[in-house]
Amino acid sequence: MDTVARSTDALALDPERDTFPKLVRENARRLGSKVAIREKDFGIWQPYTWSQYFEQARLIALGLASLGFARGDRVAIVGDNRPQLYWAVMAAQALGGVPVPIYQDSIEKEMEYIIEHAEARFAVVEDQEQVDKLLAVRARCRHLQHVVYDDPRGMRAYSEPGLVSLAELAEIGKKFEVRHPTHFDDEVARGAADDVAIICYTSGTTGAPKGAMLSHRNLIVTARNAARFEGLREDEEVLSYLPMAWVGDHVFSYAQAIVAGFAINCPESAATVLADLKEIAPTYFFGPPRIWESILTGVMLRVEDAARPKRATVHFFLRLAQNIERKRLGRQPVPLWQRLLYPLGSLLVYGPLKDNLGFSRVRRAYTAGEAIGPEIFLFFRGLGVNVKQLYGMTEASVFVTIQRDGDVRLDTVGTPIPDVAIRISPEGEVLFRSPGVFQGYAKDPEATRQTVEDGWIRSGDAGFVDHDGHLKIIDRAKDVSHLADGTVFAPKFLENKLKFSPYVREAVCIGQGRPCVTALVNIDLAAVGNWAERRNIAYTSYTDLAQKAEVYELIQAEVKRVNRSLAEDEILRGAQVRRFLILHKELDPDDEEITRTRKVRRGYIAQKYAPLIEALYSGQDRVQVEAKVTYEDGRTGTMRADVRIRDVDVVAAAAR
Amino acid sequence: MSRPEPAGPLLEVDGVSVRFGALVAVNQVSLRVGRGEIVAIIGPNGAGKTTLLNAISGFYQPYAGRIAFEGRERTTLKPPDVAALGIARTFQNVALFRGMSVLDNIMTGRLLKMRGSFLLEALYWGPARRQELEHRAFVERIIDFLEIQAIRKTQAGRLPYGLQKRVELARALAAEPKLLLLDEPMAGMNVEEKEDMCRFVLDTNQEFGTTIALIEHDMGVVMDISDRVVVLDYGRKIADGPPAAVRKDQAVLDAYLGVAHD
Numbered sequence: 004m005d006t007v008a009r010s011t012d013a014l015a016l017d018p019e020r021d022t023f024p025k026l027v028r029e030n031a032r033r034l035g036s037k038v039a040i041r042e043k044d045f046g047i048w049q050p051y052t053w054s055q056y057f058e059q060a061r062l063i064a065l066g067l068a069s070l071g072f073a074r075g076d077r078v079a080i081v082g083d084n085r086p087q088l089y090w091a092v093m094a095a096q097a098l099g100g101v102p103v104p105i106y107q108d109s110i111e112k113e114m115e116y117i118i119e120h121a122e123a124r125f126a127v128v129e130d131q132e133q134v135d136k137l138l139a140v141r142a143r144c145r146h147l148q149h150v151v152y153d154d155p156r157g158m159r160a161y162s163e164p165g166l167v168s169l170a171e172l173a174e175i176g177k178k179f180e181v182r183h184p185t186h187f188d189d190e191v192a193r194g195a196a197d198d199v200a201i202i203c204y205t206s207g208t209t210g211a212p213k214g215a216m217l218s219h220r221n222l223i224v225t226a227r228n229a230a231r232f233e234g235l236r237e238d239e240e241v242l243s244y245l246p247m248a249w250v251g252d253h254v255f256s257y258a259q260a261i262v263a264g265f266a267i268n269c270p271e272s273a274a275t276v277l278a279d280l281k282e283i284a285p286t287y288f289f290g291p292p293r294i295w296e297s298i299l300t301g302v303m304l305r306v307e308d309a310a311r312p313k314r315a316t317v318h319f320f321l322r323l324a325q326n327i328e329r330k331r332l333g334r335q336p337v338p339l340w341q342r343l344l345y346p347l348g349s350l351l352v353y354g355p356l357k358d359n360l361g362f363s364r365v366r367r368a369y370t371a372g373e374a375i376g377p378e379i380f381l382f383f384r385g386l387g388v389n390v391k392q393l394y395g396m397t398e399a400s401v402f403v404t405i406q407r408d409g410d411v412r413l414d415t416v417g418t419p420i421p422d423v424a425i426r427i428s429p430e431g432e433v434l435f436r437s438p439g440v441f442q443g444y445a446k447d448p449e450a451t452r453q454t455v456e457d458g459w460i461r462s463g464d465a466g467f468v469d470h471d472g473h474l475k476i477i478d479r480a481k482d483v484s485h486l487a488d489g490t491v492f493a494p495k496f497l498e499n500k501l502k503f504s505p506y507v508r509e510a511v512c513i514g515q516g517r518p519c520v521t522a523l524v525n526i527d528l529a530a531v532g533n534w535a536e537r538r539n540i541a542y543t544s545y546t547d548l549a550q551k552a553e554v555y556e557l558i559q560a561e562v563k564r565v566n567r568s569l570a571e572d573e574i575l576r577g578a579q580v581r582r583f584l585i586l587h588k589e590l591d592p593d594d595e596e597i598t599r600t601r602k603v604r605r606g607y608i609a610q611k612y613a614p615l616i617e618a619l620y621s622g623q624d625r626v627q628v629e630a631k632v633t634y635e636d637g638r639t640g641t642m643r644a645d646v647r648i649r650d651v652d653v654v655a656a657a658a659r
Numbered sequence: 660m661s662r663p664e665p666a667g668p669l670l671e672v673d674g675v676s677v678r679f680g681a682l683v684a685v686n687q688v689s690l691r692v693g694r695g696e697i698v699a700i701i702g703p704n705g706a707g708k709t710t711l712l713n714a715i716s717g718f719y720q721p722y723a724g725r726i727a728f729e730g731r732e733r734t735t736l737k738p739p740d741v742a743a744l745g746i747a748r749t750f751q752n753v754a755l756f757r758g759m760s761v762l763d764n765i766m767t768g769r770l771l772k773m774r775g776s777f778l779l780e781a782l783y784w785g786p787a788r789r790q791e792l793e794h795r796a797f798v799e800r801i802i803d804f805l806e807i808q809a810i811r812k813t814q815a816g817r818l819p820y821g822l823q824k825r826v827e828l829a830r831a832l833a834a835e836p837k838l839l840l841l842d843e844p845m846a847g848m849n850v851e852e853k854e855d856m857c858r859f860v861l862d863t864n865q866e867f868g869t870t871i872a873l874i875e876h877d878m879g880v881v882m883d884i885s886d887r888v889v890v891l892d893y894g895r896k897i898a899d900g901p902p903a904a905v906r907k908d909q910a911v912l913d914a915y916l917g918v919a920h921d
């Protein structure tokens with residue numbers, strides 16, 4: 004099951020352009036007066052050109068050199084997205100050092116771990132807040148010596164040795180240059196494609212963070228391939244608002260910006276991102292699903308505040324756009340009347356809305372990191388925002404697959420970009436090989452061995468490649484299991500599909516080692532309650548509503564919908580939900596059924612609801628339960644309920 | 660900045676009394692505020708703190724005593740004249756233009772510095788335009804300083820209380836005061852907001868060299884940020900000194916904790 008897409012040119016890099024400092028120098032020559040980076044400061048977007056970018060980074064590098072910076076030294080970079088910090092990244096690379104960006108909201112202990120592990124001798128940070136943390140860390144770290152800060156505010160009273168502002172550093176750098184006029188050029192010339200360009204520490208849900216080392220070649224080739232694949236141009240505008248420590252920002256705001264020569268824009272502060280997005284109106288945008296979701300929620304809240312006629316108009320046209328987009332993505336014909344109405348919608352709703360959100364100029368946007376709800380995806384695509392799904396990992400220099408323009412689907416993450424090969428292991432895990440495959444984890448050969456085998460990276464995700472060569476991610480590999488007959492069963496994938504329904508709040512799917520899949524469902528009290536009221540169905544409580552025959556009909560239809568979408572999927576076709584029940588109570592962190600971050604605790608639920616689960620597999624159509632509940636004041640009580648069980652039809656595969 | 664600073668304290672209050680009819684709210688109070696100092700004025704409710712502040716800023720005319728600013732007597736000046744001298748203040752109850760944006764509110768702090776004709780201003784032409792841009796640039800520095808970029812265009816009346824207090828401070832700073840009078844800048848704030856405000860007060864003092872006199876009830880705040888504490892009780896000054904000394908002063912303890920009168 005190999006899928007390989009080849010790019011036309013080889014991986015060889017021109018030795019004059021094989022590191023980022025060399026590329027920035029080239030940009031400074033070729034695009035000298037073009038804007039490279041903007042920062043909103045004092046209420047105005049302050050531009051810096053590529054020649055200023057190069058010059059500023061050069062001065063920082065010379066300053067660092069005069070402090071005794073040696074090749075191979077690591078530099079911690081901590082702060083919000085600031086031009087000065089991007090320059091510091093290049094400065095470190097120019098001297099043959101390695102930047103190590105750290106999340107700016109890390110607490111002292113986390114910062115200490117990374118700085119100690121990376122053996123960073125230098126730190127370049129944004130402001131007093133970070134300086135305070137770094138000075139505390141320095142008192143305990145063996146390696147950290149010099150702390151450089153950008154914003155001098157509040158720093159007047161600091162007299163610690165080894166603490167210097169960026170402005171002072173640049174001054175020292177100028178003096179150093181008088182004595183060593185060729186130092187900078189010499190050091191840049193010594194840089195090579197296979198030097199480590201950056202170490203990105205990945206948080207990981209278990210254990211200590213691991214430092215993924217990426218070389219210049221990794222990043223340059225991957226960024227270039229993706230840029231060509233997507234047709235990025237020099238006139239792109241990007242908003243750099245995601246943490247610099249995250250590999251995504253490093254690739255979009257640094258690697259790709261340099262490779263393609265486009266401009267990045269640093270927001271005024273974390274609180275002004277949405278306003279800055281509107282002002283910049285980027286042409287190229289990246290956001291994890293939660294960002295898209297929060298933008299959508301913001302829009303909907305404002306719509307609800309509007310007067311009734313306006314509200315009705317907006318709702319009508321948004322529904323229309325989503326219906327059209329759903330048909331388009333499903334390769335179904337769009338009725339003529341809908342096609343005729345769309346331009347009116349553009350004039351009245353879509354255009355003004357896009358303009359207001361800052362999406363009027365977006366040529367392509369990505370969502371990645373986790374599954375995005377189809378209604379969110381359809382909302383933005385319906386407006387005409389070309390948002391696409393992307394699959395990537397730190398260890399791959401981000402890009403693995405992208406949905407090509409004109410080949411966007413709701414439930415895949417697209418096809419491999421040039422030079423990327425994908426393979427599915429016998430266990431169903433996604434493996435890939437690409438020029439972006441990292442150099443290993445810093446000082447952790449064991450973890451590296453576990454992740455890379457013969458150049459293939461184990462992604463840890465279970466998935467498959469469909470007929471059209473699209474990669475489909477099912478679940479985390481460790482969550483995927485099998486039914487009694489060996490059919491692949493991905494509980495989280497099913498649960499997410501169920502939860503995409505507004506009426507389903509939580510769902511727990513069971514099936515490991517069982518003959519078929521069954522589900523425990525929690526309805527969404529607000530949504531189902533509203534639905535019931537509109538149908539004059541009276542109810543007293545969650546438990547009462549949950550057991551209404553009409554509600555079972557409603558949820559049955561939702562489960563059927565999930566089965567239908569599963570039927571199209573040749574691997575998961577056998578794992579359709581056969582029976583379900585609606586739980587008599589809401590899963591609650593107080594009862595330890597879900598975590599505070601709303602992750603289902605499978606093991607505990609299997610144990611607690613064992614009688615229900617047995618009933619699901621025994622063919623009964625109702626079951627009596629007694630449950631212990633914990634009230635908010637800590638008292639406990641017992642509740643009894645009669646829970647119905649429903650069968651759901653299995654949907655046969657549609658003929659292709 | 661570059662001019663040599665005249666010697667002597669910035670503000671001298673000498674035997675000032677303020678009365679409302681028969682009630683003597685401030686009774687022969689004297690105090691000095693040195694250049695660059697942060698002085699806290701504390702005291703139980705009704706001690707006359709706000710009245711004293713109002714007398715300094717020209718809202719009330721003292722009935723006895725004199726007030727001198729930068730060595731010049733100005734006991735009988737009206738508030739606009741006081742402001743022109745370089746004294747700015749914030750209020751115990753927030754006094755912003757609720758319907759105006761945060762930016763416009765802060766711009767009003769620059770009004771005293773604006774010159775030019777009404778006509779040019781209205782046309783936004785020539786010197787008026789240049790002047791507006793200069794003032795806007797200065798205001799942006801304060802917005803940056805107080806970290807209120809995200810609310811620049813929000814209507815002041817829609818802001819939560821803690822932020823309104825910060826905007827008020829911004830407006831006072833926009834006047835580039837030599838002396839800043841803060842009337843309970845942290846009242847009604849939660850711990851986090853108080854910490855932020857403390858930092859802004861200290862940073863203002865450090866970055867702009869502004870002299871600050873503030874009224875505050877939170878003893879933790881007072882002890883942390885002030886160079887000197889003046890204590891009033893029933894309109895009289897009962898203590899004046901560094902925080903550590905005032906904290907131990909018997910008269911102060913009696914005033915705050917109550918004392919058996921026999």
